Amino acid sequence: MFNLTLRSVQSHEVASLQEISRQTFSETFADVNSPENMRKYLEVDLSLARLRHEITTPGSRFFFAMAGEEVAGYLKLNTGDAQTELKTADSIEIERIYVLKQFQGMEIGKFLLRAAFDFARREGFRLLWLGVWEKNHKAIGFYLKNGFVEFGEHNFNLGDEEQRDVLMKCEVF
Secondary structure, eight states, X not given: OOOEEEEEOXXXXXXXXXXXXXXXXXXXXXXXXXXXXXXXXXXXXTSHHHHHHHHHSXXXXXXXXXXXXXXXXXXXXXXXXXXXXXXXXXXXXXXXXXXXXXXXXXXXXXXXXXXXXXXXXXXXXXXXXXXXXXXOHHHHHHHHHTTOEEEEEEEEEETTEEXXXXXXXXXXX
């Protein structure tokens, strides 16, 4: 087994962030979306320029889940105006939580979710929230199992397709 740790992603690591972002997004969604829409999303939304902007945006924070010396997954948290929806002072958004396919089933997703809760507690936030694609039943089940409840929806653009995300929230205790 490996030692699991969490570390902040530094701005000079944007190429590594892009690599894991593209790989995990493809592993998760390529089989259920058109190649054209996947290509557009990967090229535009996960471009080096976009990720460089995100990593330097005040209120956005990226973390790598490290399995020994290997990056196994990552987490993106947004506070304040960096949030995509609520933007309240007492809430924090989990915008992305992804684990490489080879590390799935090893509770790394749970580790990253715990890290989000720990961060929220430490920083004094009252509410964690996120959006998850309505067709990602595995992720929705994971969040429900971990205390999240549905509270709304929003649209997510994947290339030329508009998809529906379920918004979920959980009180931070």
